[in-house]
Amino acid sequence: MPAKIATSRRIKPKPKRKPALPRAPRGARIRAQLTVERLRELYPAVTELTHQDAFQLLIATILSAQTTDRSVNLITPKLFGLYPTPLDLAGADPAKVQAIIKPTGFFRSKTERIISASRKLIELFGGVVPGNIDDLVKLPGIGRKTANVILGVGFNVPGFAVDTHVKRLTNLLGLVKTRDPEKIERLVTKMVPREEWTGLSLRLILHGRRVCIARRPRCEECLLNDFCPSSRTRSKQMRKVSPG
Numbered sequence: 001m002p003a004k005i006a007t008s009r010r011i012k013p014k015p016k017r018k019p020a021l022p023r024a025p026r027g028a029r030i031r032a033q034l035t036v037e038r039l040r041e042l043y044p045a046v047t048e049l050t051h052q053d054a055f056q057l058l059i060a061t062i063l064s065a066q067t068t069d070r071s072v073n074l075i076t077p078k079l080f081g082l083y084p085t086p087l088d089l090a091g092a093d094p095a096k097v098q099a100i101i102k103p104t105g106f107f108r109s110k111t112e113r114i115i116s117a118s119r120k121l122i123e124l125f126g127g128v129v130p131g132n133i134d135d136l137v138k139l140p141g142i143g144r145k146t147a148n149v150i151l152g153v154g155f156n157v158p159g160f161a162v163d164t165h166v167k168r169l170t171n172l173l174g175l176v177k178t179r180d181p182e183k184i185e186r187l188v189t190k191m192v193p194r195e196e197w198t199g200l201s202l203r204l205i206l207h208g209r210r211v212c213i214a215r216r217p218r219c220e221e222c223l224l225n226d227f228c229p230s231s232r233t234r235s236k237q238m239r240k241v242s243p244g
């Protein structure tokens with residue numbers, strides 16, 4: 001009897017499992033709802049980055065890494081005046097772009113990132129910024145944070161962007177107990193209605209810049225003081241009896 005020839009069977013790779021989520025702190029859901037309501041009274045859901053369209057928002061968001069929106073806004077009128085479309089920026093002379101964006105810091109790597117993002121945008125999407133996260137993160141220099149900003153602000157598609165302020169405030173407010181941006185995004189988007197994701201993220205950023213400032217939080221004038229477990233102006237006892 002002829003020996004059986006083993007047929008090579010293709011083994012399907014197992015889909016990557018998302019890392020397990022840590023439990024949200026006790027009372028987190030109520031604090032999240034209160035945060036949404038209070039911050040909605042206080043701030044508009046806007047980004048402070050000046051832009052006219054999704055492409056400009058994408059480039060401005062890349063440039064905003066490690067610097068202030070103000071310094072980005074100072075140089076983008078010249079940048080977008082000279083390179084208004086992905087095609088223009090894809091073919092730009094890097095030295096000229098570097099000279100324009102120098103005040104935003106890390107100008108060599110940022111030049112490389114915005115030029116290659118423009119090239120990839122043309123190559124993959126015909127120069128049109130895609131309106132979904134899976135395609136956005138295919139662009140060089142675009143992580144989930146930037147993609148969520150572009151989705152929320154540029155396309156009105158709910159997205160919860162976790163930047164340094166959002167990471168800090170969600171922990172201080174006892175909404176999460178993790179520093180991992182992806183876990184923060186997953187936890188908060190479970191607690192908060194979808195239509196509030198973009199607004200909450202943008203407002204937390206504004207609150208982190210204006211009131212809950214990293215080294216000197218102004219707890220005495222903070223509208224979240226009565227339930228914030230990290231308040232510096234309420235007694236420990238009071239903080240313990242915060243919602244939950």
Ligand code: SF4
Pocket residue numbers: 172173211212213217218219220222223224225228229230231232
């Ligand atoms: S009470 Fe203080 S620590 Fe809490 S969010 Fe407000 S400023 Fe930040």
